[in-house]
Amino acid sequence: MKKTHILATASLAVLAxxxxxxxxxxxxxxxxxxxxxxxxxxxxxEVVQVRVDFAPGAAFGMHTHPGVEVAYVLEGTVEYxxxxxPPVTLKAGESLYLPxxxxxxxxxxxxxxxxxxATYLVEKGKPIVVPHPATH
Numbered sequence: 001m002k003k004t005h006i007l008a009t010a011s012l013a014v015l016a017x018x019x020x021x022x023x024x025x026x027x028x029x030x031x032x033x034x035x036x037x038x039x040x041x042x043x044x045x046e047v048v049q050v051r052v053d054f055a056p057g058a059a060f061g062m063h064t065h066p067g068v069e070v071a072y073v074l075e076g077t078v079e080y081x082x083x084x085x086p087p088v089t090l091k092a093g094e095s096l097y098l099p100x101x102x103x104x105x106x107x108x109x110x111x112x113x114x115x116x117x118a119t120y121l122v123e124k125g126k127p128i129v130v131p132h133p134a135t136h
Contacts, residue, residue, distance in 0.1 A: 029058030035117075039124070046124045052106075054078065054114040059107035062132035067122030069098040071106075076114025081105045103132045 036049040045067070052060075054076070062083070071080070073090045080096060081087045083103045090096060098104060100122075108114040120128055 029055030030060050048120045050118045052116050054108035056111050062103050062105045064101050064103050064130045066126040067100045070119045071096045072117045074115040077110045078114050079107050079109050
């Protein structure tokens with residue numbers, strides 16, 4: 001019973017964190033729509049695909065993911081910033097591979113809308129987006 005209560009509390013905390021991040025992102029000109037969530041053949045791992053829409057000038061601050069991210073720009077231009085290397089700017093049709101735990105930020109530097117399809121290969125039960133400690 002105690003173990004079930006702890007697991008339920010932990011699950012609610014993860015969901016609340018994801019909801020808070022999503023609400024903050026949407027209020028800042030960023031919309032996130034989860035398109036797919038599916039278990040992988042590797043126990044404890046899943047794939048999650050999310051469409052991320054950026055209003056002109058919108059930015060999503062420094063964060064990490066508990067697994068690999070592959071970002072594919074669907075429309076417009078998205079600039080990705082990192083702690084330890086120069087920023088990368090991608091146009092529609094271009095992709096970026098981000099190793100697990102890589103701190104990064106993303107923004108739309110353009111005058112029109114931008115969107116990416118983010119594919120995450122992550123550990124199940126962990127938040128997809130984790131704010132980077134330097135942003136607190």
